Each structure stands twice: as structure tokens, then as C-alpha cells.
Amino acid sequence: MSQDDQEAKSAEELAESIDTGNINRQRRYFLIGATAVVGGLGVVGAAVPFVASWQPSAKARALGAPVRVDISKLRPGEMLGPVPAWRGQPIFVVYRTQETIDWLEQDHEDLLDPESANVDQQPGYAQNAVRAKRPEIGVYVGICTHLGCSPKYYGEVTGDIFTEDWPGGFFCPCHGSRFDLAGRVVKGVPAPDNLPVPPYQYLSDNVLLIGEDEETA
Numbered sequence: 727m728s729q730d731d732q733e734a735k736s737a738e739e740l741a742e743s744i745d746t747g748n749i750n751r752q753r754r755y756f757l758i759g760a761t762a763v764v765g766g767l768g769v770v771g772a773a774v775p776f777v778a779s780w781q782p783s784a785k786a787r788a789l790g791a792p793v794r795v796d797i798s799k800l801r802p803g804e805m806l807g808p809v810p811a812w813r814g815q816p817i818f819v820v821y822r823t824q825e826t827i828d829w830l831e832q833d834h835e836d837l838l839d840p841e842s843a844n845v846d847q848q849p850g851y852a853q854n855a856v857r858a859k860r861p862e863i864g865v866y867v868g869i870c871t872h873l874g875c876s877p878k879y880y881g882e883v884t885g886d887i888f889t890e891d892w893p894g895g896f897f898c899p900c901h902g903s904r905f906d907l908a909g910r911v912v913k914g915v916p917a918p919d920n921l922p923v924p925p926y927q928y929l930s931d932n933v934l935l936i937g938e939d940e941e942t943a
């Protein structure tokens with residue numbers, strides 16, 4: 727098995743291991759339809775059929791080609807599934823409600839790095855309260871910054887994990903790290919940093935290219 731195949735397989739296995747928590751699973755974690763393959767290089771894996779390579783150069787392919795993701799069927803409160811994979815990592819794409827956006831833009835003293843001061847964790851265009859280009863769409867590497875487990879998505883609050891005023895977030899069951907819906911980590915948990923934001927750009931209103939932005943293209 728080639729390295730690319732191994733990476734794709736490992737990402738596929740990791741993506742399959744991700745659960746959405748106990749919040750209305752059918753509604754919050756839809757299987758989104760397929761996107762056409764572009765560039766003739768084939769899909770990443772059978773379990774992530776909407777992810778396709780996007781005309782990568784040989785150098786980009788060696789590093790891990792960017793992936794094209796259709797978000798046209800994603801609705802407020804949902805996370806895209808099957809979870810896309812880029813460079814062997816799951817990518818969380820969430821569609822936030824206006825309530826969530828309003829919450830993220832308020833001050834919260836319980837966040838470790840609310841202003842995204844650690845510049846290693848996101849490109850400059852995501853150094854804002856929502857850590858994103860568009861407030862409603864969040865794109866994060868779904869790997870806990872503690873020891874690398876993949877957090878679960880909670881589209882709504884459960885009081886046993888988050889405080890009652892939280893609009894949702896990500897919870898890593900391995901050692902209990904919590905992140906808000908902008909991937910910002912809560913103080914006092916093992917994870918030392920916010921979830922990373924990969925480079926990305928919009929090819930159109932409903933199509934994301936993850937792994938490459940206007941600056942790195």
C-alpha cells in the first residue's frame with residue numbers, strides 16, 4: 727500500500743470513528759451528497775465520496791493535495807459528513823446559527839485564547855472571533871491539540887459537558903478537553919491550544935477548497 731493510500735485509509739478510519747454525540751444525530755450530522763471529481767486524480771476514499779483532488783501540482787500532491795468540498799446541503803446547526811480528510815486529518819466543517827455567531831462574538835473569560843493570539847493555529851483571515859472567513863461557516867482540523875484524539879461534535883448544549891449558555895462545541899472524550907464552535911479551547915482542560923484552522927478558500931458560495939488559499943496557491 728502506498729503512503730498516499732495509507733494516509734487516506736487512516737483518515738477514513740479516523741473519520742469513521744468520529745461520533746456526533748447524543749444530540750439528534752440524524753439531524754445534526756447528515757451524509758451530504760457527492761461532488762464531482764475534478765482534476766482526474768480520483769477521490770480520497772470510498773467513505774468520503776464528495777472529496778476530490780483539485781488539480782494539484784506534484785509538490786502539492788507530495789505534501790497532501792487540497793480537497794474540494796461541497797457545502798450546498800449543509801444547514802445551520804450541522805456539521806458536514808462524511809467528514810472530509812486533508813493530509814490524513816479529519817476536517818470539521820460546521821454551519822453555525824446566528825445565535826452561535828452572536829455568542830462567539832461576545833467576551834468569554836473561560837476561553838484560553840479567545841483572540842487567537844497564537845498565530846500558528848490559524849491563517850490571518852481566521853484570526854477573529856469566529857476564526858473563519860465567513861461567520862456562519864467554520865473550518866477546523868478535527869484533531870485535539872492535547873494528544874491528537876478527534877473531538878466529538880455537539881451541535882447543541884448538554885449541561886453535563888458544557889455550561890447551559892453554550893451554543894454547542896467540540897468535546898474530546900479522551901481527557902475531557904472542550905472547544906467552542908470556533909474551535910477555541912476552554913481554560914483548565916488538557917488541550918493547550920485552539921483547534922487549527924487549515925488554509926482554505928471559497929471556489930464559489932457553496933464550494934470550499936481546503937488545503938490551499940489565495941496566498942498559498
Ligand code: FES
Binds near residue numbers: 872898901903
Ligand atoms: S487528546 Fe483530547 S483531551 Fe487528551
